[in-house]
Amino acid sequence: MHATFAPPKAHDRSAAPLEDLLNPRQCAFFFDVDGTLIDIAIHPDAVSVPKSLLDTLDILDRETGGALALVSGRPVAGLDALFSPLRLAASGVHGAEVRLSPDAETARQSPALAEGLRGAVAALARDLEGVLVEDKGSSIALHYRLNPEIGPRLRETLAGFVAADAGLALLPGRLVFELKHAGHDKGSAVRQFMQTPAFAGRTPVFMGDDVTDEAAFAVIKDMGGIVISVGRDFPDADVVLPEAQDVRALLDTIAANSRRA
Template sequence: MQYYQMTGFLGGPDPCTQKADDIDLPHPDTAALLLDFDGTLVDIADRPDGITVPDDLGDLLARAMDRTDGAVALVSGRTIDDLVQFLPGFDGTLIGAHGSEFRVAGERFPAADFDHDTIERLQRLVEDFGALRPEFLVEPKPTGVVLHYRQAEALGALALHFMESLADAAEGFRLQPALMAYEIKPESVGKDIALDRLLDDGPFAGRTPIYAGDDLTDEPALKLVRARGGAAIKIGDAETVAAHRLADPTALRTLLDGWLG
């Protein structure tokens, strides 16, 4: 059962979701809005390229940018290129690959200098493994690699054992469990690390943060936002440090729509 626990399938005892109007958020004039993408703003799909972006999401994000004076960031495990593809009209801050790359005020830059030789070796090894077991989906990232097993749940323990072994052998890298996936990435990369840097700069400085996310990878960011006196919202029923919980992306979009007025 270890891999189920690590991927967040086992939530807390009888988690209950809230209605959108039961969550009190700081006023948009004083808030910074920080949002995960998959499973938070859009519904999860079987494959990363299979998601459907709601027709009104672009308008919702544009309104949020206007009301917060630009203090809106999408914080995703996806690359920035992926996010731009799905949200071409969004001109706010993007944090991609779990905090390894930034787009701020239109300028793109990496969070740090990474060991690209090790990243390439890890990607080759995982791709070879995926070729042997086509039930898995391999997703290279700028700073690592992801092995998805959403279409092969019964093989979750095999995925864990393989990826854990690789991560243990790669100095300076660690295993990041996610929903139906395992990612190997640098130890210096995390959504919380990226947000701690972002919240002290530019239009985000001095504002009360709001963060919403659904995955295990969001938990450190939810914890950081709570420590900074902000509002942390978990999407879904997995175990969480967040004080608030909503059922799904539709509920979050409803909450934000009412909040923006």
């Protein structure tokens, strides 16, 4: 990659305006969704995507020549439904699904979890107050936002499934634990995108808010790109934005500046 700079953290007021660093004609953009582009809700089905965000992403996708991708824990089909009618390059289920361009087919990087395992995890959740199950096929997530105190017990129980199967991994997130196949993550998805013509040769930029994004953060740093964290300061973060609405405001500014240019 041609860029090796590390922009200062957002709280350093001597820094150049962030929007000047994120030129759509030079950058490739990767966005986590929940907590980054959109506000987190109690349940994944309760979120909403502002119309203004759809318009901004559409502009940036065109201004970058297609070098823009959603990189989420949600399945790609769920991303399409959430961002409809916009269809973007996307990776879902933490790298288990990858669609390298809007018109491409979604490639599965790992098979569905065994039906017996998914049933056992769902049964576990039914016995725990305030735990919500999200079965994505190739992974299964247990959200405990309604009962945060149960987190340590839930982690210990799920760790037992991983101990019994070396092919599994336990991915912690913001008040969620997710059982998935080992060997793929958001970082591996970013590497695939950066090898395609639309993304290659650009400065990669990743925006994310959770520990589930750290694998992508590490890959972006290896490539000399820019890591923007949301809500907290991760070790690899070059810039920290307070919350999702600040991400949306930044993207609005970048899109407007690009169109004027």
